Amino acid sequence: MTFRENANIGAGRASRGGGGGGGLAVGGGIGTLLLALVVMLFGGDPGAILGGGQQTQQGSTQGGDLDECTSGADANENVDCRMKATMLSLEDYWTSAYPEADPTSATLFSGSVDTGCGQASSAVGPFYCPLDRKIYLDTSFFSQLESQLGSDGGNFSQMYVLAHEYGHHVQNNTGALQASQQDRQGPESGAVRVELQADCFAGAWAGNATRTRDSDGNLLLEPLSREDIESALSAAAAVGDDSIQERMQGQVTPHTWTHGSSEQRMGWFMRGYESGDPNQCDVLNAGSVDDY
Known part of the structure; x- marks a missing residue:
């Protein structure tokens, strides 16, 4: 159990989005999976990353406000409700830690979705779309994260993913997100530094998450256990560039990195978590991405 069962999550900024048909060309099979993993948690335009291959099929998800998700008990049992409750916690934390950033929202979809960055x-x-300033995810990804990449599948591993994307929204407000577009790959690249900062921001939220409150002023989360943090770390490790490359191509090629190694992703998450201070997350100006 992660959320307090009686917490009111009705105000969480998450909804279901309807699918669209066609428009974004993607590859198939292993190629699509590899591309999906490389851009996992990327802060830019997905339409600029994928190219060639077959068109997407229309998604089946209907729009909705997740009205059935009202309590922490719902969040503990249902992944969509969990994302809604996590958004509520993230908003409560970041409106205090960085009030210059207006709250963002998350759209949960299946198949495909129309966004300000394209379909x-x-x-x-x-992913986070900086043009419409929203987060998008298909929660079926969490099954892939566990079965194909080795995450433990715990609730907090899923919440870490959403917290990372919210970190990109904060970066969009600070201007840090631009570094990912100006220097797109390599072990010390701007892209890697942006991703590691978002991991650190996710850790800073985690370090304060048990103090976040619902719309009634009640605490949202139960005290985090060591297992919760290890769950988040398992997800961070699973999406490290070296881990993905080793699984998908049998070798590690750092000059193509866009997200950082498993060790770096875990290290920056823990820097944020242990300090509880997003001001300790200035990866962009660090002498090295290993300086965590």
């Missing part, structure tokens, strides 16, 4: 397929994985 995106589920193959892209969770």
Whole structure:
């Protein structure tokens, strides 16, 4: 159990989005999976990353406000409700830690979705669109994260993913997100530094998450256990560039990295978590991405 059962999550900024048909061309099979993993948690335009291949099929998800998700008990049992409750916690934390950033929202979809960055397929994985300033994810990704990449599948591993994307929203407000577009790959690249900062921001939220409150002023989460943090770390490790490359191509090629190694992703998450201070997350100006 992660959320307090009686917590009121009705105000969480998450909804279901309807699918779109066609428009974004994507590859198939292993190629699509590899591309999806590479852009997993990417902070830019998914339409600029994927190219060639077959068109996406229309998604089946209907729009809705997740009205059935009202309590922490719902969030503990249902992944969509869990994302809604996590958004409520993230908003409560970041409106205090960085009030200059207006709250964002998350759209949960299946198949494909229309965004301000173009139409995106589920193959892209969770992402933040800086043009419409929203988060998008197909929660079926969490099954892939566990079965194909080795995450433990715990609730907090899923919440870490959403917290990372919210970190990109904060970066969009600070201007840090631009570094990912100006220097797109390499072990010390701007892209890697942006991703590691978002991991650190996710850790800073985690370090304060048990103090976040619902719309009634009541605490949202139960005290985090060591297992919760290890669950988040398992997800961070699973999406490290070296881990993905080793699984998908049998070798590690750091000059193509866009997200950082498993060790770096875990290290920056823990820096944020242990300090509880997003001001300790200035990866962009660090002498090295290993300086966590």
